[in-house]
Amino acid sequence: MREHICIRNPEYVAGTNSKPEVGVFTQARKNQRPSPWGKISEGETVWMKWSGGPVVAKAKVSGYRQIMNCTASQLKSAVAGFALHDLDDYWSSLSNEFNALVIYLDNEEWLASPIDLVGRSYGSSWVVLPDSDSVKRWMTESKAPEKVVKDPRGLRTARPKLRFEVFRRDSYKCQYCGRAAPEYPLHVDHILPWSKGGETVIKNLVTACSECNLGKSNRPA
Ligand SMILES: [Zn+2]
Structure with a gap:
């Protein structure tokens, strides 16, 4: 059966600790x-992948709309009730008229462990996997060994899988002020700063919005 991979910035694959709450994807x-x-049907699986990162979630297609000569306001009304509807940056990025696809999702779930894929999407935002062979080829986990880090604190910047674990634990909300994705981009912040010996491990990491992340720079815990 056909499956899909949708590639998005991490903050567009947001939700709570228990499940993703994306609800809809658009392609314009x-x-x-x-x-x-022309290559999508109800009931097909959509894997949600971070751009430059792992697959973190999956869902089923519950419906879709293909709209020729679509305007931003038409598309906006097609996603009423979803987080995307209130993302001003997205709406202002659209041109006057375009062809649009609206893909509605249900049965959204986080993967127990995110998958780093072997295949590369080369900048595209959607990959159709037409049959089980291509699903198998794409959804194979990369076996590339992780680089050994000699520093006892680990890497200064958390790897994508660890960032995902932190975001998910914190339900995609800044733990200082409560701002949430997808409206606000999120960062992973060290509680005890790395420069003061803080390790890059989940118990020393917390979700922070840009403002809180910058404001807190190197402040002791
Ligand atoms: Zn904040």
Whole structure:
């Protein structure tokens, strides 16, 4: 059966500790039909992948709409009730008229452990896996060994899988002020700063919005 991989910035794959709450994905292209136009059906699986990071969640297609010569306000009304509806940055990034695909999701769930894929998406935001062979080829975990880090604190910057664990534990909310994704981009902050010996491990990491992350720079815990 056909499956899909949707690639998004981490803050667009937000939710609570118990489940993702994405609800809808849109694809828009000027003068072209965006992928997966004509290649999507209800009940198909959509894997949610971070751009430059692992697959962290999956869902089923509960419905979709293909809209030719769509306007931003038309598309906006098609996603009423979802977080995307209130993302001003997204709406202002759209051109006047485009072809749009709206993909509604249900049965959203986090993966027990995120998967680093072998395959590369080369900048595309949607990959159609037409059959079980291509699903198997794409959804294979990369066996590339993680680099050995000699520093006892670990890497200064948390790897994507660890960032995901922190975001999920914190339900995609800044733990200082409560701002939440997808409206606010989130960062992973060291509680005891790395520069003061703080380790890059989950118990020393916390979700922070840009403002709190910058404001807190190297402040002792
Ligand atoms: Zn904050």
